[in-house]
Amino acid sequence: MMMKAAVMRAHGAPGVLQIEDMPIPQPGPDEALVRVKASGVSYHDVVERNGTYRADAHFPVVLGYEIAGVVEKIGERVTGVKIGDRVCCKVHHSCGRCRYCRNGMETACAKRRSVHGGYAEFVVLADEVLVKLPDAVDFASGCMIGPTIGVALNAVRDVAKVRLGDRVLVTGASGGLGLPSIELAKSAGATVIAHTRSEAKAQALRDIGADHVVVAGDRVDFSDQVMALTNGDGVEVVIDNVGSRVFTPCFKSLAMGGRYAFVGQLFKEQISINPARIFFRRAQLLGVGSVRRDQLEDAVRLVADGKVRCHVAAEMPLAEVAEAHARVEAGNVVGRIVLIPGEITP
Ligand SMILES: [Zn+2]
Incomplete structure (x- = not known):
């Protein structure tokens, strides 16, 4: 056949x-x-x-x-x-x-x-x-569910360990990983700053629960906007679905002891950083890899229960x-x- x-x-x-x-x-x-x-x-x-x-x-x-x-x-x-x-x-x-x-x-x-x-x-x-x-x-x-909500659950809950009161920056916020990252971080009690490259998508991000939206194109340093939104502290967590082109502004947006979760890399460019900036910031750089079976099962249940869309x-x-x-x-x-x-x- x-x-x-x-x-x-x-x-x-x-x-x-x-x-x-x-x-x-x-x-x-x-x-x-x-x-x-x-x-x-x-x-x-x-x-x-x-x-x-x-x-x-x-x-x-x-x-x-x-x-x-x-x-x-x-x-x-x-x-x-x-x-x-x-x-x-x-x-x-x-x-x-x-x-x-x-x-x-x-x-x-x-x-x-x-x-x-x-x-x-x-x-x-x-x-x-x-x-x-x-x-x-x-x-x-x-x-x-697996590649979007499942991976976002891995990133937000299990790798970055987002907690009540954390401030979380989500890049590529309107994408398949970004949208559930916003919803899951909100469920965990975080304040979410969503980054998108497109003004046209800003309202959709507010509609699903982002507290703040930062619109900035590739290679634009938007860290001053994030700092202004966090009283100069920076964010406890970055969920980065974009990769190299936003790395520098995202790293500059990180609070002392912040967790930087790498989820996506959409472009071929490398990143460059002086290692001293990592230890001065007490930063944790974390790799998020795909989705485990138990995480997918949890994600399916969250969708069935209407907790994430x-x-x-x-x-x-x-x-x-x-x-x-x-x-x-x-x-x-x-x-x-x-x-x-x-x-x-x-
Ligand atoms: Zn094996």
Whole structure:
């Protein structure tokens, strides 16, 4: 049996994503075949497509790691899900046996493999990456929970350890990681300063709960604005979803003993800092890596309970994948564009 998939055979403009007929993949013993109901288009997909992220992809490739759907078929060793279950997924498959998996660092698994293949009508996924989706969460919302709310939960709760009364600066605030970072930090009792490069997005950020919005373009030093908003103290926590282009103003915005959580890096530029500035500031520089299974389960529950929202910007047919990529690359989307495959019978 055949299915439709958006296949990429070279890096390039959105047009390199072409809808083709492909055989429906068959699950191995520890895998499930999932009928894709929704697949998110992230900026990570854009840089995978245009070659910014890395140029060593093995073509042809089907992108898409934000996946929600229904289990259609399972391998004989699958125990976590059954046919008919509604599911979403982790970003990476981890082995469960290496020293990192056994030390609560499954996201650093020595044998980890990235999930991909969501831009299709069906995808085969390891049992281990699948998490059940309650009926209260629709597929368009569910597909993005792991890479957005799950990673934000890891950053805000578990790495930066945001506490009641902290002041938190969130960069790339209107993006898939930024929006839930704002909501989760607010839930934790923090005062949130949201940074965005676009004035047009400022009101949307206030609407979801940001206490203050700082609008500043690339390489603009906005730290004086953050200092003014914090009585000259700076922020206890930075949740940085942008990376090198905002590092200097963010570091200058950090309070004494502040925690700087690195979550995203959208550009190739390096950062440069005199190490003395780190120890004079008593700063903690923290790397946030992806989302563990327990964090994804917690994130799904928070969504089902209405404690944090998924922001779906638009639902588009899979056939319009190139247009979806063009819109995400242009950068004027608040929330996720989600691809919806058609319905076929395997
Ligand atoms: Zn492992």
